[in-house]
Amino acid sequence: MLRSYLIGVFFTIFLLSTFNVALAQDPQYSQYYAAPLYLNPAFTGSEMTGRIGANYRNQWPGLDAQFTTFSAYYDTYLDDYNSGIGVMVMNDVEGAAKLRSTTISALYSYELRLGERSFFRPGFQASYIRRDIGFYENLIFANQIDKIDPFGPTLPGTDLPGLGEPVNMLSVSFGGLFFTENFWFGASAHHVNQPNQSFLDGVSRLPAKFSLHTGYRISLGTGGYRSDFSHTFKERYLVPTLNFKKQGPFEQLDLGAYVYMEPLVFGLWYRGLPYKPVEQQSNRDAVVVMVGMNLPSGLNIGYSFDYTVSQLGIQSGGAHEISISFLLADKNQGKPRGRDTILPCPKF
Numbered sequence: 001m002l003r004s005y006l007i008g009v010f011f012t013i014f015l016l017s018t019f020n021v022a023l024a025q026d027p028q029y030s031q032y033y034a035a036p037l038y039l040n041p042a043f044t045g046s047e048m049t050g051r052i053g054a055n056y057r058n059q060w061p062g063l064d065a066q067f068t069t070f071s072a073y074y075d076t077y078l079d080d081y082n083s084g085i086g087v088m089v090m091n092d093v094e095g096a097a098k099l100r101s102t103t104i105s106a107l108y109s110y111e112l113r114l115g116e117r118s119f120f121r122p123g124f125q126a127s128y129i130r131r132d133i134g135f136y137e138n139l140i141f142a143n144q145i146d147k148i149d150p151f152g153p154t155l156p157g158t159d160l161p162g163l164g165e166p167v168n169m170l171s172v173s174f175g176g177l178f179f180t181e182n183f184w185f186g187a188s189a190h191h192v193n194q195p196n197q198s199f200l201d202g203v204s205r206l207p208a209k210f211s212l213h214t215g216y217r218i219s220l221g222t223g224g225y226r227s228d229f230s231h232t233f234k235e236r237y238l239v240p241t242l243n244f245k246k247q248g249p250f251e252q253l254d255l256g257a258y259v260y261m262e263p264l265v266f267g268l269w270y271r272g273l274p275y276k277p278v279e280q281q282s283n284r285d286a287v288v289v290m291v292g293m294n295l296p297s298g299l300n301i302g303y304s305f306d307y308t309v310s311q312l313g314i315q316s317g318g319a320h321e322i323s324i325s326f327l328l329a330d331k332n333q334g335k336p337r338g339r340d341t342i343l344p345c346p347k348f
Contacts, residue, residue, distance in 0.1 A: 025247050026190065026209050027069040027092045027101075029055055030271070030288045030304045032243055032254065034323035034348045037073045037088045037107055039213065039243075040188040041123030042177035044109040045077035045084015046343050053325030059306070062317030065095040075107065076328075084109040084121075102130045117341050118180045125173040125190070131197060132166040169195035169206065184345050185214040207248035215241035217344040234262040239346050241269070251276060252285065258346045265292040265348055267304070284309050286318065292348045298327030302348040323348060 029035045035055045036043035052074045059067040075086030086107040093100050109123035145154065175188035190209040198204035220236035243254040256269020267290035273283045286309055292302030306319035325347065 025207075025250060027057070027067065027090075027094075028245070028252075029057060029069075029323075030254075030286075030306055030319065030321050031055070031267075031290060031302050031323045031348045032213070033241075033346050034292075034300070034302055034325065035071060035073075037075060037086050037105070037125075038071060038090070039211065040175035040177060040186045041107045041125035041173060042109050042121040042175040042186060042188070044075045044086040044107040044123055045111075046109075046121065046177070047075075047327055048077045048339075049330040050074070050076040050328030051325060052328070053300075053323070055321070055323045057319060057321045059319040060308075060312065060316040061320070062315055063312075066317075067095065068093050082111045084111070084123075097133055099131065099133045104128045111339075113339065114178075117339075119178070119339060119341065121177045121179075123175040123177070123188075125171075125175070127171040127173065129169040129171055129195070130166055131169070131199075133199060165199070167197055167199055169197060171195055171206070179341075179343055179345075181341050182217040182219075182344050183215075184343065185212075187212050209245065209247040211243065211245050213241070213243040215239055215345055236261050239344070241346070251283070254288075256288070258290075258348065260294070260346070263293050263295055265294060265302070265346065266290065267292075267346075267348060271306075272309070282311065286310070290348055292323075294347060300325045300347045304348075 029038065032039050034053070036046065038055075052072075054072040055070070057067075057069040059069075069090065069092045071088060071090035073086060073088040075084055077084050084107075088103075088105040088107065090103040090105075091100070092103075105125050105127040107123065107125045109121050112120045112122075114120055170193075171191045172193045173188065173190040174192060175186065177184065177186040179185075188211045190211075191206050192208050194205040194208055196203050197206045216239070218238045218240075220238055222234060222236065237258075237260040239258040239260065241254070241256060241258065245252045245254075251273055252271055253273050254269050254271045256267060258265055258267045267288070269288050270286075271288060272285040277283050286306035288304055288306050290302060290304035292300065294300050300323070302323040304321045306321070308314055308316050308318050
């Protein structure tokens with residue numbers, strides 16, 4: 001009880017001291033390719049058919065200050081317009097103070113053919129973001145602490161002028177994606193208008209977030225699947241990937257690879273930039289392991305675990321993440337398509 005009380009007081013002081021700086025950074029997914037619309041709006045409609053998906057992440061469940069994130073999305077491709085459209089919703093709850101962010105986004109992309117098997121997709125995203133910290137439900141202020149019995153019951157608080165109202169923001173984001181049969185390179189810039197996220201009368205800009213992501217699919221040959229007249233074979237790939245992120249003073253790099261042995265997918269990567277500390281703190285985060293399935297029905301399911309290697313240690317509980325997506329039946333099946341090249345990046 002005492003430990004939980006002290007942690008609550010600490011986070012209260014910390015959050016209040018940062019209201020006029022960068023209050024919160026965007027949540028992140030370890031399975032970033034399983035949250036394609038969140039990674040880059042240029043992925044909207046990239047499967048050339050309807051797609052629905054959801055992601056759930058629970059970070060540091062061993063601490064009182066855990067982070068939980070849930071998102072869901074739908075996107076599709078409009079053949080007559082070479083365009084992808086989509087919508088995404090996200091709910092994120094951060095730390096002991098329960099900072100809650102709700103985001104609703106509309107996304108659009110356009111596909112350009114550059115060569116026989118090379119394509120470029122610019123994308124755009126407009127988001128409405130609502131943030132609420134629940135001042136009087138989740139935080140403890142100095143005037144609520146009894147000087148005679150500081151660890152006893154808290155005193156009734158008095159409303160502080162200007163505090164407690166949710167913050168509403170409009171965010172604008174852009175992205176681009178170049179890909180061929182086996183290679184892709186993408187870049188995205190979120191919150192380019194840097195909306196004001198301050199809970200006070202001052203100005204605290206939400207820092208723009210930048211991401212560079214690339215990879216290459218290496219064929220490992222095919223394996224026997226059915227020996228009858230259908231001559232069906234299993235696909236096998238090794239897919240090294242890289243994802244670099246920067247938001248404000250924070251930078252991170254995801255570096256690793258996926259192994260695809262139809263229908264199973266295994267992943268292993270490292271997240272952090274140990275050579276570049278942030279505010280004199282080591283920038284090591286986690287080693288991520290993942291297992292998933294890509295089923296012929298269009299259903300994709302993945303689970304990953306972050307083994308924390310930062311100073312928090314594994315006693316933090318690491319992070320658990322689940323992703324699920326489903327490709328809907330192609331309404332234009334049998335009709336000529338703008339491309340038959342499949343986007344080579346993994347689905348997790």
